[in-house]
Amino acid sequence: MAVFTQVSEDDARTLLQSLDLGQLTALRGIQGGIENTNYFLDTTQGHWVLTLFERLTAEQLPFYLELMRHLARKGIPVPDPQADRTTGAILHTVCGKPAAVVQKLRGTSQLQPTPRHCAAVGRMLAQMHLAGRDFALHQPNLRGLPWWNATVPTVLPFIPAEAAQLLQAELAHQNEVAASAAYAALPRGPIHADLFRDNVMFEGEALTGFFDFYFAGVDTWLFDLAVCLNDWAIEHSTGAHTPALAAAMLDAYQSVRPLEAAERALLPALLRAGALRFWISRLWDFYLPREASLLTPHDPRHFEQVLRQRIAQPFCLE
Incomplete structure (x- = not known):
């Protein structure tokens, strides 16, 4: 979330009229994130x-x-895209x-989650995966392995030799994992792929979306779970695994959708994959930023640290 494109109040009013969402009372750019332009729209x-x-x-x-509309209709608490009152279109x-x-x-x-927060995320993540099984559209994870292979040569010149060596070695390892029969056996479907602490909302310990x-x-689905574990169940200052938080998330997830044998075996590799991504x-x-108002790029060294932790201390399901 950032502001690359400036939206005027007149632009917002025109859009709100087409959506029949009331009169504009406030328009505020949202700071954080790095992909899209985001604004809060307050209306009557x-x-x-x-x-x-x-x-x-x-x-x-x-x-x-x-996908968001599909999940919302299945009872998953996600934002439901608003439709044009005349055409019914949700893309504007x-x-x-x-x-x-x-x-x-x-x-x-919740940026300082407890085991209860992690359990709520794990449970809802599993419910979301199951709800997406009959989603009709298909699009690959655009930040998956092909993108990693294409992007690593671009960023290598900017980083120290030791980090570059690790980056190349881990990429080679993930290509081997992805070519394995065990990986091909993993269940899959639509995933969020970015379910960090700042992409989940709570009221107290109740998950609201x-x-x-x-x-x-x-x-x-295992990659989605690994991405969550790498953010929700670590000590952020060190990147180290936090057992109580991980156990809460995994137990709650498996109470809805138990992991298959191939998933249990490949969880350590997919945790490394999530850190690498x-x-x-x-x-x-x-190193290759775009100009944007309010843009604050994240420090890449954090996930280098997480990856090193995942390699040094592989996670094992008991």
Whole structure:
């Protein structure tokens, strides 16, 4: 979430009129994130989030928006894209960019989660995976292995030799994992792929929703779980595994969808894959940034640290 494209109040009013969402009372740019332009829209009818898509194309976007609509109809607490009152379209155009409007979820992000928060995320993640099984559209995870292979040569010149060696070695390892029969056996479907602490809302210990589905794609459910464990169940200052948080998330997830034998065997490798994916993307955003108002790129060294921890101390399910 950042502001690459400036949206005027007149632009917002025109959009709100087409969606029949009331009169504009406030328009505020959202700081954080690095992909899209985001604004809070407050109106006489409620509170909304406007997203202008800076990289995703109009051809790619129906997957994300229709997935959110599908999950919302299945009872998963996610933002439901708002439709044009005349055409019924949920993909709009603002300032020449493809755009969407969704309701703002209640609550706040929990940046210091307890085991209860982690359990709530694990349980809802499993429910979301099962709810997406009959989703009709298909789009690969656009930040998956092909993107890693294409992006690593671009970022290598910017990093120290030791880090470059680790990056190349781990990429080679993940290519081997992805070519294995065990990996091919992993169950898969639509995943969120970016379910960090700041993409989940809570009121107290009650989970009120998942949001920011714009990295979603069809991939292994285990990768989605690994991404969550790498953010929710670690000590952020060191990247080290936090057993109580991980156990809470895994137990709750498996109470809804028990992991298969292939998933249990490959969880250590997929935890490394999740760390690698975000190390690569943060290197790319840090060293090859785009100009944006309010843009604050994340420090890529965090996920280098997480990856080193995952290699040095592989996680094992008991």
